[in-house]
Amino acid sequence: MKKTALALGLWLAAASIGGALAQDRPDERLFQDAKLLLFDKQWADAQSKLEELIGSYPASSLRGQAMFYKAKCLNERKGREKEALAAYKDYLGLKERNDSLTEESEKSIIDIAFDLYGRGEKAFLKEVEDRLGHTNKSIQYYAALKLSYVPDKAAASKSVSVLKKIVEYERDPELKDWAKIALLRVSPEAFKGVADEPSVKGPRVLKIRIYEKGRSEPSLSLNIPWALADLALSSIPEEDRAKLRKKGYNIDRIIRDLSKDKGTIFEVVDEDKSVIKIWIE
16 A cells, blocks of 8 residues: 555656646756756757757846856867857846856956967957956956966066955955965065065954943943954854844844954944944954
C-alpha cells in the first residue's frame, strides 16, 4: 500500500512538473536551455539559443540577461573578443540593467581591451582609461589597477590619482596593498605625498556624551575602550534590541557603522529632549 501511494505521489509530481513545463513561455524555455549549455561550457550552442531569444522575443523580460550571456559566450570563444566587447556595450546600453551584471560587463570590457592592447591594438587602451572616472568605485579601482601594468609609463601614470585615493581612503588592507604595489610599478615617485593611514589602525575608544535639555556641557561623559564597548553593545538582550528597533535604532547597524567609519556620530534625542551622542576616536 505504501509503495502504491509513493508511486502515485511521484506520478502526480511528474505530471505536475510536465504540465508546468508545457505551459512555459518559449522565451523561458530558450533561456533555460541556454543556461544548461552555459553550465556545460558549450558556448556556441548557448549563444545560438540566446540569439534566438533576443531576435524572436524582443519584449521578453529575459532579453537583457540574454544579451549579457551572449556577450559572455563570445568572450569565451577564441577570436571573438571584439564582438564580445561590442555585445557587452549593447547590454550596458539598456535602460534597465542588473547592477551585478553591469559591473561584470564593465570589468569584462576592461579585461578584453587590456588584452587587445597587449596584442598591439593600442587604441583599445582608451576603454580602460575611460573607466578611471566611472561612478562605480569598484570599476574605477579595477581600471586603475589594470592600467598600472601598461609598459607605457605615460599611459600608466593616468592611474596614479585613483591608486592614491585607494591608499589614502580605503580600509581594506589587501586592496590598499594592491594599490601600493601598483604605484611602485608605475613609479616610486608616485608615493610622494600619499597619506597612508595604516589599515590595521581601527577604532580605539567609544565616547559617550549626554546633554540635558538646554545645556551645552555634558551631564555625563564616558570613554570606553572599543574592545569592551563592542562586547557590551553586542550583549544587549534581544528583547531590548527589539524595543530599540521600534524606536528606529538598530544596534547591529550602529555597531557596524561606528566600526567602519571613523568620526561617525550616532545621536539619540530622548523623550525629555536630552541628547545622547556616541562616536569613536
